[in-house]
Amino acid sequence: MQSFLTDRELLESLAPEVEANLQRHIAAADEWQPHDFVPWDDGRNFEFLGGVDWDPAQSQLGETAKLALTVSVLIADNLPSYHREIGKYLRTGPWWRWVGRWTAEENRHEILLRNYLMVTRAVDPVQLERSRMEHMTNGFRRPPLHLIDVLAEAALEEAAAAVRHRNIAALGENPLVTAIAERLAADDELQAVFFADLVAAAFDLVPDQTMRAVADRIAGYRVPELTLPDGRNSTEVLAEAGIYDPARAAELVFAPLLERWNILSRNDFGEEGEKARAEIAVLAR
Secondary structure, rough: OOOOOOOHHHHHHHHHHHHHHHHHHHHHHOOOHHHOOOOOOOOOOOOOOOOOOOOOHHHHHHHHHHHHHHHHHHHOOHHHHHHHHHHHOOHHHHHHHHHHHHHHHHEEEEEEEEHHHHHOOOOOOHHHHHHHHHHHHHHHOOOOOOHHHHHHHHHHHHHHHHHHHHHHHOOOHHHHHHHHHHHHHHHHHHHHHHHHHHHHHHHHHHHHHHHHHHHHHHHHHOOOOOOOOOOEEEEHHHHOOOOOHHHHHHHHHHHHHOOOOOOOOOOOHHHHHHHHHHHHHHHHH
16 A cells, blocks of 8 residues: 555546546436526516616515525635636546536536525625625635645535535525525535545545545635625624534534544554544544
């Protein structure tokens, strides 16, 4: 067993696992259509086409649901930045096919969320568009990462997204918002499994190297966030609302993944792996 593999060696060594996981993912994923979740009968023209522009009284959503869905649509709408960041590492064979599939799934989330918010007039469409333009112009950058770091980070992000959407569903805002949030959470969970399974395969190849990457990503993990139109930070707002609290990440995000990777009971670590595992024991408490 090698103690270290380069990113190129890992890309080649894990390629069969990527192909198998991609086929499993496609088989397990439900086919669903974003237009089915949008109440089109509720829609009407805005003033530009002879209708009536948005007024706050038109929104039927509570403040927590409006904020949570606004954050979700803006994060999903910044897809080109996320696609670029993950795609620049995975531009070959089955890896690239997975990036295409993942991108299509994430884009479907944005289509559904934005259509729902516009048709139901749940939020100010002008402010949402201004926020979207600003958020996408600012883009998203992360420091250069090695392949296993990219996979571990993606597993954490998708697991956290699932928690956020499950909590939006738990608000019980209305049956349609609940159905939308549950649909997105199911996708998030399946995507998290894909990335987590590749990390598990990396553990079998290079346990110390993988343990180091996981420890580093957990130590530096931050959920995607943005500044809301009123100046508040989305992370703080969602924490206050009980939608996603970073203080509970160890319990809700890290612990399930660490259990999936059999971290506590593995006996194939060397000195570096044991050191990283000790760090995780502190971080994940």
